[in-house]
Structure formats: C-alpha cells, structure tokens
Amino acid sequence: xxxxxxxxxxxxxxxxxxxxxxxxxxxxxxxxxxxxxxxxxxxxxxxxxxxxxxxxxxxxxxxxxxxxxxxxxxxxxxxxxxxxxxxxxxxxxxxxxxxxxxxxxxxxxxxxxxxxxxxxxxxxxxxxxxxxxxxxxxxxxxxxxxxxxxxxxxxxxxxxxxxxxxxxxxxxxxxxxxxxxxxxxxxxxxxxxxxxxxxxxxxxxxxxxxxxxxxxxxxxxxxxxxxxxxxxxxxxxxxxxxxxxxxxxxxxxxxxxxxxxxxxxxxxxxxxxxxxxxxxxxxxxxxxxxxxxxxxxxxxxxxxxxxxxxxxxxxxxxxxxxxxxxxxxxxxxxxxxxxxxxxxxxxxxxxxxxxxxxxxxxxxxxxxxxxxxxxxxxxxxxxxxxxxxxxxxxxxxxxxxxxxxxxxxxxxxxxxxxxxxxxxxxxxxxxxxxxxxxxxxxxxxxxxxxxxxxxxxxxxxxxxxxxxxxxxxxxxxxxxxxxxxxxxxxxxxxxxxxxxxxxxxxxxxxxxxxxxxxxxxxxxxxxxxxxxxxxxxxxxxxxxxxxxxxxxxxxxxxxxxxxxxxxxxxxxxxxxxxxxxxxxxxxxxxxxxxxxxxxxxxxxxxxxxxxxxxxxxxxxxxx
Amino acid sequence: xxxxxxxxxxxxxxxxxxxxxxxxxxxxxxxxxxxxxxxxxxxxxxxxxxxxxxxxxxxxxxxxxxxxxxxxxxxxxxxxxxxxxxxxxxxxxxxxxxxxxxxxxxxxxxxxxxxxxxxxxxxxxxxxxxxxxxxxxxxxxxxxxxxxxxxxxxxxxxxxxxxxxxxxxxxxxxxxxxxxxxxxxxxxxxxxxxxxxxxxxxxxxxxxxxxxxxxxxxxxxxxxxxxxxxxxxxxxxxxxxxxxxxxxxxxxxxxxxxxxxxxxxxxxxxxxxxxxxxxxxxxxxxxxxxxxxxxxxxxxxxxxxxxxxxxxxxxxxxxxxxxxxxxxxxxxxxxxxxxxxxxxxxxxxxxxxxxxxxxxxxxxxxxxxxxxx
Numbered sequence: 003x004x005x006x007x008x009x010x011x012x013x014x015x016x017x018x019x020x021x022x023x024x025x026x027x028x029x030x031x032x033x034x035x036x037x038x039x040x041x042x043x044x045x046x047x048x049x050x051x052x053x054x055x056x057x058x059x060x061x062x063x064x065x066x067x068x069x070x071x072x073x074x075x076x077x078x079x080x081x082x083x084x085x086x087x088x089x090x091x092x093x094x095x096x097x098x099x100x101x102x103x104x105x106x107x108x109x110x111x112x113x114x115x116x117x118x119x120x121x122x123x124x125x126x127x128x129x130x131x132x133x134x135x136x137x138x139x140x141x142x143x144x145x146x147x148x149x150x151x152x153x154x155x156x157x158x159x160x161x162x163x164x165x166x167x168x169x170x171x172x173x174x175x176x177x178x179x180x181x182x183x184x185x186x187x188x189x190x191x192x193x194x195x196x197x198x199x200x201x202x203x204x205x206x207x208x209x210x211x212x213x214x215x216x217x218x219x220x221x222x223x224x225x226x227x228x229x230x231x232x233x234x235x236x237x238x239x240x241x242x243x244x245x246x247x248x249x250x251x252x253x254x255x256x257x258x259x260x261x262x263x264x265x266x267x268x269x270x271x272x273x274x275x276x277x278x279x280x281x282x283x284x285x286x287x288x289x290x291x292x293x294x295x296x297x298x299x300x301x302x303x304x305x306x307x308x309x310x311x312x313x314x315x316x317x318x319x320x321x322x323x324x325x326x327x328x329x330x331x332x333x334x335x336x337x338x339x340x341x342x343x344x345x346x347x348x349x350x351x352x353x354x355x356x357x358x359x360x361x362x363x364x365x366x367x368x369x370x371x372x373x374x375x376x377x378x379x380x381x382x383x384x385x386x387x388x389x390x391x392x393x394x395x396x397x398x399x400x401x402x403x404x405x406x407x408x409x410x411x412x413x414x415x416x417x418x419x420x421x422x423x424x425x426x427x428x429x430x431x432x433x434x435x436x437x438x439x440x441x442x443x444x445x446x447x448x449x450x451x452x453x454x455x456x457x458x459x460x461x462x463x464x465x466x467x468x469x470x471x472x473x474x475x476x477x478x479x480x481x482x483x484x485x486x487x488x489x490x491x492x493x494x495x496x497x498x499x500x501x502x503x504x505x506x507x508x509x510x511x512x513x514x515x516x517x518x519x520x521x522x523x524x525x526x527x528x529x530x531x532x533x534x535x536x537x538x539x540x541x542x543x544x545x546x547x548x549x550x551x552x553x554x555x556x557x558x559x560x561x562x563x564x565x566x567x568x569x570x571x572x573x574x575x576x577x578x579x580x581x582x583x584x585x586x587x588x589x590x591x592x593x594x595x596x597x598x599x600x601x602x603x604x605x606x607x608x609x610x611x612x613x614x615x616x617x618x619x620x621x622x623x624x625x
Numbered sequence: 626x627x628x629x630x631x632x633x634x635x636x637x638x639x640x641x642x643x644x645x646x647x648x649x650x651x652x653x654x655x656x657x658x659x660x661x662x663x664x665x666x667x668x669x670x671x672x673x674x675x676x677x678x679x680x681x682x683x684x685x686x687x688x689x690x691x692x693x694x695x696x697x698x699x700x701x702x703x704x705x706x707x708x709x710x711x712x713x714x715x716x717x718x719x720x721x722x723x724x725x726x727x728x729x730x731x732x733x734x735x736x737x738x739x740x741x742x743x744x745x746x747x748x749x750x751x752x753x754x755x756x757x758x759x760x761x762x763x764x765x766x767x768x769x770x771x772x773x774x775x776x777x778x779x780x781x782x783x784x785x786x787x788x789x790x791x792x793x794x795x796x797x798x799x800x801x802x803x804x805x806x807x808x809x810x811x812x813x814x815x816x817x818x819x820x821x822x823x824x825x826x827x828x829x830x831x832x833x834x835x836x837x838x839x840x841x842x843x844x845x846x847x848x849x850x851x852x853x854x855x856x857x858x859x860x861x862x863x864x865x866x867x868x869x870x871x872x873x874x875x876x877x878x879x880x881x882x883x884x885x886x887x888x889x890x891x892x893x894x895x896x897x898x899x900x901x902x903x904x905x906x907x908x909x910x911x912x913x914x915x916x917x918x919x920x921x922x923x924x925x926x927x928x929x930x931x932x933x934x935x936x937x938x939x940x941x942x943x944x945x946x947x948x949x950x951x952x953x954x955x956x957x958x959x960x961x962x963x964x965x966x967x968x969x970x971x972x973x974x975x976x977x978x979x980x981x982x983x984x985x986x987x988x989x990x991x992x993x994x995x996x997x998x
Contacts, residue, residue: 020925
C-alpha cells in the first residue's frame with residue numbers, strides 16, 4: 003500500500019500523537035500509583051484497622067453465676083447450659099427483613115425483637131434476642147444461618163433452681179438488666195443483656211454471685227458467622243453462697259401453709275440465723291428467670307394473691323394479741339404493773355363514751371400479768387396501755403425492733419408501723435387520740451408488723467433480750483481464692499429489761515401453750531412457749547368467722563420459741579384470713595418446731611461442709 | 626495458516642519480552658484467583674483451573690491472531706461486526722441475566738459475553754475503515770465511524786454494561802486522536818478527558834450526596850452494588866489499604882478470604898492482589914503493565930502501515946483504558962462499573978478476547994519488516 007503525501011504527513015503527525023499518548027498514559031499510571039501509595043502507605047494503618055474491625059467481633063462471655071446452697075450444702079440454685087440468640091447489627095443487611103424472618107422462624111413477637119435490636123450500644127455489640135431457646139429452635143436457626151447474616155446462637159449458662167418453688171422468695175430470681183439499672187453505679191461494667199439478680203438473695207447478693215464477664219475475639223466472615231475464636235479473657239464465675247436456711251425445714255413450712263396465704267419464719271434466736279422463711283402463694287423462679295411474655299408478666303403481677311410478695315418480710319399486718327408480749331415487758335419494766343397486780347375483767351373496758359370489748363364477752367375476772375398473757379385478756383392490756391401512754395409503748399416497741407426494718411439481706415423489706423404521738427403528727431398531721439392508745443395496746447389500730455419482725459421479737463424475748471440481725475447468708479465461697487468467708491452474726495443490741503422480767507414472761511408464754519389459748523401447739527417432744535394473736539381485718543364484722551366472706555376474716559398469728567429452757571428456735575406464723583391464732587396458726591408453729599428439733603442434732607456447720615460440697619458444685623458448673 | 630506458523634520469518638516477531646510479560650501477568654491473575662476462591666465451589670472445577678483453561682483457549686486465539694495476516698483479518702471486520710451485533714441482539718432477548726444485567730449467552734456450563742468480543746471487533750472495524758476510506762472532511766473522519774460504532778454501543782448500554790460501553794467510546798476516541806481529527810487539541814482533550822475522568826470524577830462525584838449518587842448509578846447501571854451505600858467501594862478500599870507496604874501474604878487477605886469483598890476473583894481481583902501483596906506487589910504489577918503498554922506503543926510506532934498502526938493503537942487504547950478504569954474503580958477513584966482487569970480478572974470471554982488482541986498486536990509487529998502483506 004502506497005502512502006500518499008497527505009497520508010505521509012498525517013503519519014508523521016501520528017508519531018507526535020503517539021508521543022502525546024505515551025506521556026499522557028504515564029501521567030495517568032503515575033497518578034494511579036500515587037493513589038495506591040496514598041491508600042496503602044499513608045492511610046494503610048487506618049485501613050488495616052478497618053479490616054480488623056471488619057473481621058473481628060468481640061463477644062462477651064457471660065459468667066456462670068455463683069451457686070447457692072442451704073446450710074448443709076444442699077444445692078438451691080445452679081446453672082444449666084442453654085441456647086441464646088444474638089444479633090450483631092453490623093452484619094445485618096436489612097433489619098426489617100431479619101425481624102420478620104426471626105418472628106416467623108421462632109414465633110416471636112416482631113415488636114419485641116425490634117425493641118431488643120434498638121437497645122443501647124454500637125452496631126458491633128451483639129444483642130441478645132432470646133434466651134432459653136429450645137434445642138429445636140436453636141437447630142432451626144443454625145440450619146438457616148446462611149439466610150440470617152448477623153445471627154448467632156451461643157451456648158450460655160442459664161440460672162436453674164432445682165427445687166422449683168421451694169424458697170423462691172428467699173432465692174429470688176434473675177433477669178436481664180433493665181435500662182434503669184444500667185444507669186446505676188453498682189451495675190457498672192455490665193451491659194444490655196447482662197443477667198442480674200432481680201429479687202431475693204439473687205438481688206441482694208448480686209455483687210457476690212454475679213461474677214465477671216469474659217470476652218472472646220471472634221473472626222467472622224462477611225455474613226457475621228464465626229470462623230475462628232480466640233478467648234481473650236475467661237469469664238470469672240461468681241462466688242457461691244451458703245444460706246442459713248435448712249431446706250428440709252423450709253419445705254415443711256411451705257407445705258404447712260399449703261394453698262393458704264401466709265408466712266412462716268423460723269430463726270435461731272442465739273445468732274439470728276433464718277432457718278426457714280416461707281411465704282405463700284409462691285412462684286417458680288425458673289419461670290421468672292426466663293424471658294416472660296408480656297401476657298405472662300401481667301398474669302403474675304395482677305394475681306390477687308400477689309405471689310411475688312414475700313409476705314414474711316414485706317407483708318405488714320396488725321400484730322393483734324402477739325403485741326401483748328412487748329406490752330407485758332413494758333408493763334413490768336415501767337412498773338405500770340407489778341407481776342402480782344390484778345385487773346378485773348368483766349368483758350369490756352369503758353373509755354370515754356366507748357366500750358372496748360374483750361374477746362371473751364363474759365370476761366376473765368381478776369387477772370394478773372401471767373393470766374392476762376395465758377388467757378390473752380384484752381381488758382388487762384387496755385388498762386396497761388391506758389396507764390402507760392402510747393409514747394412509752396412506742397419506746398418499748400422500738401426496743402424490740404418494731405417500726406423499723408430488721409436489716410435482713412432481702413430487697414424491699416418493710417418496716418411496719420410503731421405509732422406514737424410524734425408519728426401521727428408527722429404521718430397524718432393529726433393529734434393522737436387517747437382512744438387510739440387503747441386499740442394499740444392489743445396490737446390493733448395503727449400498729450403493723452411483718453412476720454419476720456415478730457419472729458425476731460419472740461426470739462429476742464427467748465434470748466433474754468439479746469437481739470441479732472436476721473441472717474440469711476452465713477458464708478460466701480470465693481471462687482478465685484477458694485476461701486470460705488463466714489459472715490458473722492450481727493448483734494443489734496439488748497432490750498433494756500431485767501432478766502427477771504423475761505423469766506416471768508417466758509413462764510407465762512409456756513403456760514399459753516400448756517393451758518392457755520394455744521394448747522394446740524402443745525408438743526410431746528419439746529417445751530414450747532408462745533403467744534397467739536388474731537389480727538382484725540374488718541373492724542365492724544363480728545360474730546362467727548365462718549359466716550363472713552373469707553377476705554374479711556381475721557388473720558391468725560402465733561409466735562413461739564422452743565425449748566423454753568434454752569431456746570434454739572423462734573417461730574412466727576401468720577395465716578391470712580384463717581381466724582383465730584390458737585386454732586389456725588399454733589399447730590403450724592408446733593410442726594415447724596418439732597421438725598427442727600428432730601433435725602437439730604445433726605446440724606454440722608458450713609465450714610465442715612464446704613469441702614463435701616466441692617465435687618457437687620464442679621459437676622454442675624457449666625464450663 | 627499452518628505454513629505461516631512454521632515460516633522461519635514468523636518467529637522474528639515472536640518477542641520473548643512481550644511473551645514473558647503476558648505470562649507473568651496471567652500468572653499473577655491465576656494466583657490471585659486461586660487465593661480468593663480456594664475455599665469455594667467453582668462449579669465443575671476450581672476457578673483457577675477454569676481460568677487456566679481460558680488461558681489455553683486464549684493461547685490458541687493468540688496464535689491464530691498472530692499467525693494469520695492482519696490484513697486478511699481486517700477484511701473480515703464488517704462480517705464479524707455484523708455477527709457481533711446479532712449476538713448482542715440475541716443477548717438482549719435471550720441472554721442470561723446476572724446481577725441485574727443481561728450480558729451472557731449460556732453455552733452449557735459456560736457463558737459467552739459478546740460485549741467483550743465486540744471491543745476487538747470494533748477496533749478491527751475502525752482500523753479497517755480508516756485505512757481504506759477517504760478521510761477528507763469531518764463527516765468521513767468523525768461522523769461515519771461514530772455511526773459505525775453506535776449500534777454496538779447502544780446494544781451494550783442497553784444490557785446495561787456501562788464498562789464495555791465506555792471502552793467502546795475510548796477505542797473510538799483513541800482512533801480519532803490518531804487519524805480522525807486534524808485538530809490535535811480536540812483529540813487530546815477527548816482522550817485526556819476520558820483518561821483523567823477518574824480523577825476529575827472523584828472531585829465531582831465526591832461532592833454529591835449519597836442518594837444523588839445512588840440515583841445516578843441506579844440510572845446508568847442498576848445491577849451493580851445491590852447492597853448499596855458504597856459497600857463495594859468501601860470494602861475494596863479497605864482491602865487495598867490494609868495491604869500496606871508488604872501485604873498480608875498469599876491466602877492471607879482477610880477482606881477477600883472472609884468474603885467482605887464481593888467479586889474478588891473477577892472485577893475486584895486487583896483489590897485481592899493489593900491486599901495480599903501490598904504496595905510492593907502493586908508497583909510490580911503496574912510496572913508489568915507499563916512495560917507491556919510500552920512494547921505495544923513501540924509496535925504501533927513501528928507498524929508497517931496505517932492499518933497496522935491503527936490496530937495497534939486501538940488495542941493499546943483498550944488495554945490502557947481497562948487497566949486505568951479497573952484500578953481506578955477498585956481504588957475508589959471512580960464509580961464502580963463492570964470492567965475486568967486485563968489478563969488478571971477471571972473470565973473466559975475477556976481473557977480470550979484480550980489474548981487474541983495481544984496476538985493481533987504481535988502480528989502487526991511480526992509483519993513490520995515484510996514488504997508484502
């Protein structure tokens with residue numbers, strides 16, 4: 003092919019153009035190189051970090067909570083493996099699609115999933131959507147994992163209460179930390195989804211039992227699925243608790259109440275150890291420790307029996323005639339009454355225009371202090387109260403710990419009310435009326451107490467005035483050091499009263515059982531001293547209790563101690579709407595005391611027991 | 626054809642440096658493909674084995690294009706273009722869709738991407754046209770070749786395949802610059818604006834809001850980056866950047882191995898390579914490409930005739946364009962359009978076409994001393 007002139011010049015030009023092309027090309031390549039230098043060298047470390055973030059996820063390893071034993075090392079709370087579902091938002095492509103998928107797959111409420119996904123924390127923090135998944139659900143999710151980017155199923159330890167309802171109010175239950183709790187300093191270091199104690203000892207000793215979360219770094223692929231794991235920090239299991247209760251006694255107490263509402267508290271007056279604390283109706287902490295549906299929750303909260311309420315420490319009732327015990331101490335100590343002074347009871351006590359009736363309409367005749375306690379004569383104590391005045395009564399009530407919490411290590415303990423002129427002025431902004439002193443003298447009117455307070459009170463009397471703070475946890479086993487740290491008994495002081503006073507009153511209380519209002523508590527096994535009480539629910543209803551609706555019937559009280567000579571156990575029984583203390587409550591107290599006396603000889607201390615408990619714990623512990 | 630192969634004169638153009646460069650780049654490609662796909666199913670065989678098969682077929686194409694006189698090949702330009710247009714039409718109606726675009730013709734377990742072959746055919750058509758047609762007046766120089774290109778371009782953009790469409794325009798512009806326009810300025814501006822597009826683009830594109838970008842991209846290329854929100858581009862930048870100076874080593878690229886980076890073996894193979902071999906590896910690969918282009922430009926400069934020179938320029942333009950755009954997009958300087966990295970990315974059609982083009986280029990060199998064609 004011949005090249006013409008024009009073509010030739012054009013071709014000459016062609017070389018120049020090629021040169022331009024070459025220069026332009028190398029400029030562009032140089033720019034590319036510069037860009038890559040910028041990315042890889044100048045910003046390399048930054049992108050290296052990003053790639054590390056891309057592939058590593060920090061997964062918190064929840065610690066196993068400490069175990070809970072009774073005083074003899076019987077297991078009350080442990081942990082079992084369970085499946086939990088987590089979602090890491092970073093790896094989720096479309097949140098709404100995922101919510102629908104999970105709702106479909108597991109039958110969960112989409113709104114609940116959305117709420118869980120919306121919690122605080124970065125996109126990299128895995129959020130717990132569901133715990134205690136069934137094996138079927140866990141397998142279902144695992145088999146769909148490719149369609150569920152960002153979803154993880156983790157094996158975790160789940161709190162388990164082998165005894166079910168037994169000691170539920172004492173043990174309490176656990177649950178996910180609430181947003182409000184997260185704000186508080188005592189929960190610092192925890193995060194959304196952390197399990198903390200929400201009730202009972204689980205709550206009050208949460209710091210001991212909780213343990214410390216660990217952390218593992220996981221390499222994930224683009225779908226958020228785990229490829230490799232490197233444990234960075236092992237979770238530290240929580241410390242174990244040894245309670246003061248004897249679970250056998252606890253069960254007996256609970257069974258005695260059965261279907262009735264009420265509470266039984268048994269404690270050791272010599273050191274304040276709570277031996278049993280039953281409250282009915284109860285609940286299954288295994289259910290409460292699980293994720294509850296809103297419907298389940300409403301059912302529990304709106305239950306008229308208020309099963310979550312620990313009636314022993316949170317239930318406040320008028321003490322009724324059991325209040326005559328501190329009244330008797332006060333009468334003797336203030337010399338309002340000499341032991342031998344008598345009051346004539348004709349079945350009523352006139353104060354002002356009103357007549358205050360005795361429970362025995364025919365009257366008790368001339369009664370001294372001993373008889374007044376044994377027969378529970380109201381008129382005698384109306385007289386004592388009237389002579390003493392409310393403020394002196396309040397002073398002695400406080401000596402016995404009324405109107406204030408006992409300091410037991412349980413959440414939401416109630417204090418009850420020990421009224422006085424100052425109290426009424428403050429609480430009601432009204433002056434104290436003299437007639438109210440008369441009612442208060444037999445434990446009616448404004449006076450309210452908890453069964454725990456009354457157990458503590460009768461224990462104090464039994465112990466000649468020496469009072470201990472009720473103790474629920476006797477020792478904590480430190481998981482790190484292996485040390486068993488015993489929590490000492492805490493003395494709360496001594497009631498200012500002469501030993502003679504206590505001797506006289508205990509004698510009378512023993513006769514209450516042998517020949518007084520509580521003969522049904524009489525035991526062939528052990529000497530028992532006690533005092534019945536009947537707390538009026540509706541003041542205007544009189545007549546036979548059987549004729550009025552149950553919810554207006556009186557509460558039955560019985561407080562007792564045994565053996566009379568050297569007391570080892572103090573018991574308070576409250577049976578709601580069961581009528582007279584002597585018939586409804588006293589037999590229960592007797593059962594509890596007899597059971598304890600049968601068990602008592604074989605009471606080893608926890609320190610000798612800890613080593614025996616060791617293998618039990620390790621086999622139950624979840625790795 | 627066979628006798629030409631055995632022709633002793635035939636081997637003087639069989640440049641060992643040229644062959645060596647091609648083989649090393651192909652090797653890098655196979656290695657990177659293997660690295661990113663070694664733990665996934667590639668159908669009937671691992672991806673790197675399939676790529677080796679494509680390279681084998683590409684070698685056949687290379688030899689054919691090298692041995693057969695390019696003048697004879699150029700004479701087939703129009704029939705070949707017609708065939709390609711038919712195939713593109715077929716794709717439009719019967720093609721296999723993937724990621725929102727319809728680009729492939731299914732051939733049993735494999736699929737053919739006619740738009741790749743269309744690029745080489747366009748080079749042949751334009752070179753043939755400019756070497757034969759009278760080139761007086763802008764109508765013949767600019768408009769007619771433009772009209773020649775148009776049906777192919779429209780069919781490709783309709784798939785949609787923005788990347789192939791752009792390389793079509795790039796080839797056309799390069800040819801225009803070389804012979805088509807008198808005013809150098811126009812050609813230079815045109816070519817440079819295409820070449821510099823990535824850099825200008827970063828400024829313009831970067832100033833847009835996300836939703837604006839998404840709308841624009843959804844308009845021109847709806848199939849790409851379905852995850853949206855720049856996931857692709859970001860993961861690619863992270864892969865490249867995290868390679869730093871020396872890289873994470875073969876099989877060590879977490880971005881690609883853990884599937885954060887999609888399309889690691891095809892369009893984003895450069896990111897995989899950069900992550901595993903670092904900036905030093907990048908310099909090596911860029912150096913290899915520059916050397917290859919340098920040799921190719923030499924061939925263009927020393928071509929015996931205009932047809933040869935135009936063919937060489939077209940092929941170089943296509944090669945450069947694909948390299949620059951691909952690296953530019955993986956490095957986050959350019960919106961993501963589907964352009965494979967020549968000789969490195971996995972893909973049958975692209976590999977065979979690129980090797981055929983390089984064979985044709987060597988063909989031009991081989992015959993630069995011959996007096997007859």
